[in-house]
Amino acid sequence: MADTISIVLPVFNEEAGIKTTIETLERYVSKQDENYELVFVDDGSKDESAKIIKFEIEKNDNIKLVEFSRNFGHQLAITAGLQYTKGDAVVVMDADLQDPPEVIPRMIEKWHEGYDIVYGKRKQRDGETFFKKFTSAMFYRTFKKLATIDMPLDTGDFRLMNRKAVQQMQRLHEQDPFVRGQVTWIGFKQTSVEYHRHERIAGETKYPLSKMIKLALDGITSFSMKPLQLANIFSALPLVGGLVYLIYLIATGGFTATTVGITLMLFSVGLVFLSMGIFGSYLGRVLDQVNDRPRFVVSETVGFDQRAKTIHHLDTRQQVSN
Known part of the structure; x- marks a missing residue:
């Protein structure tokens, strides 16, 4: 029986490129041996992103949507997406195709070799300013010196996790999660694959300086005294x-x-x-x-079967509202 791979994609105001992303992923999925589901998490978009995804769901039953009631942040969108997956392994990637889907087969190959977590390590970053590249490099190196965990350098949230790792991630209930730090903290057998990070296909970055600073502070205060x-x-x-x-x-x-x-x-x-x-x-x-407020509020889910909806409804207090 073929493996099922879930792909979690946080979305925030991506109407300019979300249709291209879906078409690109559908072309990728159609050529693979595994079964796939695409779980989009709309993080309170103000544009037509959710509407476009819902339209595509009508044509493709492997597309799912988790819609937040408002913007709760990229890291919580990833956290929510993990809870709605059913795959034997879960891939987290951005919805702007900066994380290329052609890297996923290499991650799956490493997973089949026995690794629980396979993270993407960026060897080149296109379309980003010198300032962003410099501050990112400084953060990772500063974090490595301060933190109690050995988080790999030059990695983002693009990674594959097996079901065991995903279940452990769901047990963590931090209000302001630093996902890549959490993935390092839970341990298990981890490795990397190098890749070339592309320029955004459309739109603008959703991580301005203020959000970059908040993410850095969340990471440092979560994993260092x-x-x-x-x-x-x-x-x-x-x-x-x-x-x-x-x-x-x-x-x-x-x-x-x-x-x-x-x-x-x-x-x-x-x-x-x-x-x-x-x-x-x-x-x-x-x-x-x-x-102890809910970390996020889901206003609607689309494309999930009734069994999955029932499970998540019954488990809301342990998962969705924590």
Whole structure:
């Protein structure tokens, strides 16, 4: 019996290219030996993305749609998509075809070799600015130094996970998940395949600088306590700095109560605010968890059989609303 592969695709305002994506994936699927389902998760799109996907569902019964009630974010769209899959293995990829479907057979091959998780490792990135490439490279290397997990460099969310790994991912209930970090954290036997990341087929990036910064902060505060340790170090710096500067003023004859007071005050205030910011990031994550709100709200599902709908309805408290 042929394997079933689920492909999860988060969607946010992709009307310019979503039909091309579906057609490209359908051509790919038609040539493969495995059975496929395409699970699109509409993350509160304001355009016609969901409408286009629904139209395609009428012609293709292997296409599914999970529609959010509003925009909850790319990482939660992936999280929701995993819960609605039924495949023996699940592939997560972007809906803009920057992650090329021709890489999937290589992932499946590695899976059949015995690997539980196969992630795509980008060896080249087209259509991205130098600033984005540079900041991305800096984040991965900084994260690797700070985090308690050994997340591979230059990888995104494009990856294949077997059913065992997907089930473990569903047990994680972080309010602001950092999916690629979670996949590393659950362990299992993992490997990579290198690929050339393409330019977007249409539209604009859905990860502006503000969202990139939030994703980076979510990742670091989820998997590292070192920033909190740095805050403790910062508290000692004013004392050390003040002592060194006091010695300098005495040596140069510039010692006055005013110069010492102003210098130490400015230095101390800056460090205090920096430390408060670090503590605040962690405290905010704790508050989100304590509030225990649903991580996302699904307004509609389309294309799933009645059995799947019943299962997800009955399991809403454990899965969809967590």
